[in-house]
Amino acid sequence: MTTDWHAAARAIAFDGRPFIGGEARAPRSRTSFTTVCPATEQPLATMPDANAEDVDRAVAAARRGFAEAWRSIAPDRRQAHLRALADAMQARRDELALLDCLEMGMPIGNALGAVDEAVRFTHYYADAIGQPRGEVANADAAATWAMNWYEPRGVVGIISSWNFPLLVAASAIAPAIAAGNTVVVKPSPVAPSSVLALARIAAEAGLPAGVINAVAGGGDAGAALAAHGDVDQIGFVGSAATGRRIMVAAGESNGKPVMLEGGGKSPQIVFADAVDLDGLADSIAASAFANSGQICVARTRLLVERGHAEALIERVCEATVRLFTAGDPLDPAVNYGPLASRAQRDRVRSYLDIGAAEKADHRPVATGGTLPRRGYFAAPGIFAAASGAMRVAREEIFGPLIALIPFAGEAEAVRIANDTPHGLAATIWTRDIARARRMARDIDAGRIDIRTSAAMGAPLQLMPAEPFGGSGHGVLGGGQGMRAYQRLKAVQIITE
Numbered sequence: 001m002t003t004d005w006h007a008a009a010r011a012i013a014f015d016g017r018p019f020i021g022g023e024a025r026a027p028r029s030r031t032s033f034t035t036v037c038p039a040t041e042q043p044l045a046t047m048p049d050a051n052a053e054d055v056d057r058a059v060a061a062a063r064r065g066f067a068e069a070w071r072s073i074a075p076d077r078r079q080a081h082l083r084a085l086a087d088a089m090q091a092r093r094d095e096l097a098l099l100d101c102l103e104m105g106m107p108i109g110n111a112l113g114a115v116d117e118a119v120r121f122t123h124y125y126a127d128a129i130g131q132p133r134g135e136v137a138n139a140d141a142a143a144t145w146a147m148n149w150y151e152p153r154g155v156v157g158i159i160s161s162w163n164f165p166l167l168v169a170a171s172a173i174a175p176a177i178a179a180g181n182t183v184v185v186k187p188s189p190v191a192p193s194s195v196l197a198l199a200r201i202a203a204e205a206g207l208p209a210g211v212i213n214a215v216a217g218g219g220d221a222g223a224a225l226a227a228h229g230d231v232d233q234i235g236f237v238g239s240a241a242t243g244r245r246i247m248v249a250a251g252e253s254n255g256k257p258v259m260l261e262g263g264g265k266s267p268q269i270v271f272a273d274a275v276d277l278d279g280l281a282d283s284i285a286a287s288a289f290a291n292s293g294q295i296c297v298a299r300t301r302l303l304v305e306r307g308h309a310e311a312l313i314e315r316v317c318e319a320t321v322r323l324f325t326a327g328d329p330l331d332p333a334v335n336y337g338p339l340a341s342r343a344q345r346d347r348v349r350s351y352l353d354i355g356a357a358e359k360a361d362h363r364p365v366a367t368g369g370t371l372p373r374r375g376y377f378a379a380p381g382i383f384a385a386a387s388g389a390m391r392v393a394r395e396e397i398f399g400p401l402i403a404l405i406p407f408a409g410e411a412e413a414v415r416i417a418n419d420t421p422h423g424l425a426a427t428i429w430t431r432d433i434a435r436a437r438r439m440a441r442d443i444d445a446g447r448i449d450i451r452t453s454a455a456m457g458a459p460l461q462l463m464p465a466e467p468f469g470g471s472g473h474g475v476l477g478g479g480q481g482m483r484a485y486q487r488l489k490a491v492q493i494i495t496e
Contacts, residue, residue, distance in 0.1 A: 065210020
C-alpha cells in the first residue's frame, strides 16, 4: 500500500519534551525554540530549549540506569535489547523518516533509507556484543593470572548533528550502549524530533529506564552536557569550531575523552587514465550533491588532471540532471531537497559571492525537475576555475558546491589534497594499481576509496576509520568503533 505522505505529515504529532529515565518529563527550562520546515518555511512545533537543570536530570537518570541495570546485564540480554530496539525502529520506519523529512528537508525516500541504515547499525552492534574481547598476558601460570578486559566508561553524552538527524545519533548510540554505557543525547534544535522519538521507542521496546535519554536544545544544553562532571565521555558531530569548544569544556570539567568529528573538505582526484570510466561522472555528482551537499564526507574538492576539466564538467552536469529530481520532499519521486535551514541557505549563498570575488568561475548545474521557488533550496554548482588557496576550495561550505582544481601529476595531486585542515575522506580514480597504493598511503584522510568503478563499497559500519587533522579523532565503525566507548583494564590475580 502506497503511503500518502502529505496526509501523514498533516497528522504527525511533535513532542519536544525531554525524555528522561524512561518517560517524557515536563521541562525545567522556561525558554523554547521553534522548528521550521525548510521546504515550506512554515513553523512546525515549539519545543522546550533544555537548560542545565534538564541536562542534570538526564545525566542522573543515565547514571542510575548504568549502575542499577545496564552495566551488569548479561551480554546476551543486552544483545537481545539492541535487537529489539532495531526491530522497533524498523516497525516505526515511516514515522522516523517523516520527522526527518519535515524538520530537515531530506526527501522522504532518502529519509527512509537513512532509517534503514540506522537499523543496520543497531543490528551490527547487537551482533558485536557477542564477539570475544580482551587478552590474557604471559605470566607465571602457577601463581599469576594476568588479563585485560574492556569495560564501559559509564555515561556518554552524545551531541549530534542535523544533516542526518536519526542516522548520526544512532551511529553513536548503538556502539555506546552495546559497549555497556548509558547515554544522554542532545540532537540539534534544527531537527530534534526523530532522536526524541528514538528514545521513546527504546523504552517501549523494553530497554531499561535511563539507558537512552534525550534532551532537545541549543548551545546552552550542549555546553552543560560537555562540561558535566558526571559524564564520562562525549561524542560530538558538528562544526570544527564547536568541537574545539567541547574539547575545552570536557578537559576543564573532569578530563573526559571526546569522540569528535568536526567536518571535512574531502578531495575527489581524477587521473587522466580514468576520465573515460563508466560511472565516473555519476559518482562525482552523487558524492557532492546528495543530501543537497550536506554530508560531512562529501567530495567537494574535485582535483582533475590538466586538460580534462571541461569534458568532465559537461559529463557531471549531464549526470546531475539524470540522477537528481528536485521538488517537494514529501514526493517519493524527489531526491533533491532544500537546505536544512535559512541560516544554511544564506551560508551557501555567501560562498557564491566569495567565489565571485575570487574569480572562481561559478557555473550553476541543473537538476531534473524544477527547483521550487519556496523553501530553502539551492541549485548545485561548480567553481570551475578554483585553486587550492581559495576559500571556496578550503572551507567546508556544507552545500551543493564543487571546487574544481586542476593538477599536473601525482605529486601535485597529493600536495593539493593534503593542503587542508580537514582529513575525513578521499576518492582516487585511476587504473594504475601502483599509483593507487601510493595515493592511499600518502593522502591524509581516514576513509579512502580507490575506484575504477562506481559500484557500492562496504557499508560504513563494517569499515572502522579515524579522521585526520581538524576533522577530529575517534573511531567510527567496526568492532573498534564499539571499543572507542570502553576503557581497557588490566587485572592480575596473584595467588602465591
